[in-house]
Amino acid sequence: MLLSRPNILRSLGRTVAPCRSLHNTAWLWCFRSAVSLDKIYPESDLDLTKPQQIPKTKGHNFSGYVPMDKVQVTYSRSSGPGGQNVNKINTKVDLRFHLASAEWLSPELKEKLATKHKTSITSDGFLVIRSDKTRSQQLNLAEAMDKLRHLIYTAAFVPPPPAVEDIERARRRHEAATRERLRQKKLRSVTKQGRRAPELS
């Protein structure tokens, strides 16, 4: 994407050349050494503002992406000791969203969350997460986000079906246990019969 301007290049000398700066709106005449970023990463477009593709959530596979505009965050004062700081600064974070109407979660995930984490859901249907772990609002918000992701991942987790060998092993052990139990029962029965008075026929 490098434009060539040969007449300007010739007049200014070798080291000053149009460079791919980190933004594409204007060409900056800047210094480029042998270790400039475009020489270290020749295939990259060196764009710091490159818009990222948002990963999609399908079925039980939660992508990890939580749209912050669809989630309500409120701040309040934390509890516990801390003097003037804890009395005045809003460090507690309350993160909530309406579960049923969340389009960024798949229906399967919503169902699983509703059943597994129903203690975190209010009567109005809002999934609520609170955090006042640290003294900083930003770090508490990070902790709340982490908790939310953990909730979703644990709800989405489907344990793998047991392997054929494990099922077989479990069946054999169960049968062996049954056999042993019946053997012990028979032994006990014989002992008890021996204590009875003999039948006089």
Added chain:
Amino acid sequence: MASQGTEKALALLRRLPRVSLGNLKPNPGAVKSARRGRGIYGGKTHGAGSKGSGQRQNFMRLGFETGNTPFYLRFPYQNYYKGHHMRLSYAPLCMGKLQRMIDTSRLRTDVPVDITQLSATQLFSINPMEKMGGIMLKDEGIDHFQATLNLEVQWATEAVIASVERNGGTITVAYYDPISLQAALNPMAFFKRGVAIPRRMLPPQNLIDYYSDPKNRGYLADPTEVARERFVLAQKYGYELPDIRSSPNQEMLLERKDPRQIFYGLQPGWVVNLEDKVILKPTDPELLEHYAS
């Protein structure tokens, strides 16, 4: 015409056989014999000197101080200090203080804020000769930080990076070797010396990984990967990443130095003349090649 001595030496070289181990001998007196002195001139003290432990063949070991704890045993070995002579330290700057500096107009936000701008506030004492690498940002007071800046420091933690980026700014960590750092801390004093601006050296082995990592916003990292890490960090800390492209300060926020540059707008090799207010640039192709390497 070469001198007489040189001519004689060359003549010798021409007629004598090739120098080999077989025809070399040390100068007289260069090698002392290890034998004990015997006979008239090696007699009397026989090479042992007079009196003392030397003559009485009772040599004290190196470092022995006739009984008291010697210097080399006085100080215990502490693993804490292992490699301390190679480790850099940084002047701490917490985000609350940075916000206060901006609020009291001690620091400008309309230009990229690098070590030169921060040192101009005269609130830090950084001595590169005492193995100080520059300034590090600490996450004390990140909740109070509200400014939009293009920051360049020498060390920053993840929470600090998040607090800068959530306010629409950019942050880079960059390495300055001691000579470049000395120049950057006080540019006027450096220009008064009248020497050419040096090239900034690349980080040493123990730091190159840190400065090449997009997670740390290293100045040697790929900006495309840094863009991805910005997105990931915004998701981790729970904020919407502001769009720099639609910001009015876009150009200022994306201004970056070349890894070999110390000052914005000035190249290595240039000499800044403050008296006549001119910049002298080298024209020799060898010099140009050296300063651009």
